[in-house]
Amino acid sequence: MNNILLNKIYNYDALTLLSMLPDNSVDAVVTDPPYIYDKKSNYSGVAADIQTYQNIEFMSDGFDMKILDECIRVMKKINIVLFCSREQIPVYYRYFADKHCESRFMTWCKTNPVPACCGKYLSDTEYILHFYESGTICNFMTDHYLMPAKRHAKNDPLYHPTKKPTEILKDLINSTTQEGDIVFDPFMGSGSTAVACIETGRHFIGSELSAEYHSICEQRIAMALNDNPEYSLSPAPIMADTNEKVYSASTLDTIPEKSIDMAYIDITCKNDIPIGLFDRLAGKLMVKPHFYIHVTQEQLPQVLLHFEAQNYKYDIISNWASNGTTFLLYLKKGGVQLYGDYNSKRKYYEDTRDMSIPNQDSISYGLMKRIIENSTLPGQTVFCTGGFGTSIEACMRENRRFIAYEEDTEKTLSCIDRIDAVRKELLTAA
Numbered sequence: 001m002n003n004i005l006l007n008k009i010y011n012y013d014a015l016t017l018l019s020m021l022p023d024n025s026v027d028a029v030v031t032d033p034p035y036i037y038d039k040k041s042n043y044s045g046v047a048a049d050i051q052t053y054q055n056i057e058f059m060s061d062g063f064d065m066k067i068l069d070e071c072i073r074v075m076k077k078i079n080i081v082l083f084c085s086r087e088q089i090p091v092y093y094r095y096f097a098d099k100h101c102e103s104r105f106m107t108w109c110k111t112n113p114v115p116a117c118c119g120k121y122l123s124d125t126e127y128i129l130h131f132y133e134s135g136t137i138c139n140f141m142t143d144h145y146l147m148p149a150k151r152h153a154k155n156d157p158l159y160h161p162t163k164k165p166t167e168i169l170k171d172l173i174n175s176t177t178q179e180g181d182i183v184f185d186p187f188m189g190s191g192s193t194a195v196a197c198i199e200t201g202r203h204f205i206g207s208e209l210s211a212e213y214h215s216i217c218e219q220r221i222a223m224a225l226n227d228n229p230e231y232s233l234s235p236a237p238i239m240a241d242t243n244e245k246v247y248s249a250s251t252l253d254t255i256p257e258k259s260i261d262m263a264y265i266d267i268t269c270k271n272d273i274p275i276g277l278f279d280r281l282a283g284k285l286m287v288k289p290h291f292y293i294h295v296t297q298e299q300l301p302q303v304l305l306h307f308e309a310q311n312y313k314y315d316i317i318s319n320w321a322s323n324g325t326t327f328l329l330y331l332k333k334g335g336v337q338l339y340g341d342y343n344s345k346r347k348y349y350e351d352t353r354d355m356s357i358p359n360q361d362s363i364s365y366g367l368m369k370r371i372i373e374n375s376t377l378p379g380q381t382v383f384c385t386g387g388f389g390t391s392i393e394a395c396m397r398e399n400r401r402f403i404a405y406e407e408d409t410e411k412t413l414s415c416i417d418r419i420d421a422v423r424k425e426l427l428t429a430a
Helices: 014-019 066-074 086-096 166-176 192-200 211-227 249-254 275-285 300-308 365-375 390-397 409-429
Strands: 008-010 028-031 056-059 079-084 102-109 125-132 144-146 182-185 203-207 262-266 290-295 313-320 326-332 348-350 381-385 401-405
Touching: 008 211, 014 066, 014 203, 028 166, 028 192, 066 079, 079 086, 079 166, 086 125, 125 166, 144 166, 166 192, 182 192, 192 203, 192 211, 262 275, 262 365, 275 290, 275 300, 290 300, 290 365, 300 313, 300 326, 326 365, 348 365, 365 390, 381 390, 390 401, 390 409
Parallel strands: 008 203, 028 079, 028 182, 102 144, 182 203, 262 290, 262 381, 313 348, 381 401
Antiparallel strands: 079 125, 102 125, 290 326, 313 326
């Protein structure tokens, strides 16, 4: 899937959908993840099997923290609301202790709890934790909610065993976001978070692994849209809020380590081969060394031998154009995967553009799109030489993040104009 859309719930497990979302793309996470209970306690009415839930691996002190790691990656700033059991409270506090967050502790007290004590306090309270960074919204009017749990018969077509009150979710969303913000829920259940977003004018996106509950989500969304005809936020591509810019040599040091998944570097118009740039990217900035380097006939031997001496695996793609053939050296090591299909993996490309037209990059949009699809997944980051912006546009249209590098001032300005134009076009189309 090339584009993950807002205002949709996907029938995926949480980690799969999270892996497809761009960094810094959502404003808040509001979710009711799987609970952990103390099995040694005498809890009447608690589900017997709490070891697994929707393909999420539990550990002794909570579920797989990769879910939270990914949620933090996709949030613009940490702004997460979690329903939880008593046993999970210290787990979450420990996890967020080194994240430089503030926290808020809230309760939902049920006026109709199951009347079973068994030598302990009633199980009449669920807990809600909000962890947030400075600069996020935190406008709660209360820290407690007092209302009954809504019980539904199991033969109810919209039944879900742990459905949370929409009224509470609406207050949580209103207190942590603004209208038009994006709320993500990795455990949508029966879709209550999405309904609350529709009723408060927020975008939503989420995952639900159970096909049965995913169907209920879609039914509830349709009902909510019918009840809220003013809600006009139709499905649209989700984009990273990265303040993406075109870097010069002096600003490369600001790129985080291990943040680049693939690099496309065009040196066909350069007299000097930037060996230092190649090594700098491979040394610290790339997750795994993975390059496409666009070269001329004359440049090919030196570049190829440099990487071959470092035990890179390589292949060569021919780029046939009216002004002569150039080559893309595909270079990788460390178990880099190649995606794509039979047609996209052909090792030649016939460029039919009129190369006499000014301000054209040496790579066509079609070839750039092909190598992006072959070597990255949606949401991953491509380091690309800016040129006149072809590689940047391909990243934007194919839902990849980009870090563009360009030293020429005229080309930098061209890239900025192209970024603005493509962004406006995508938003208009959505």
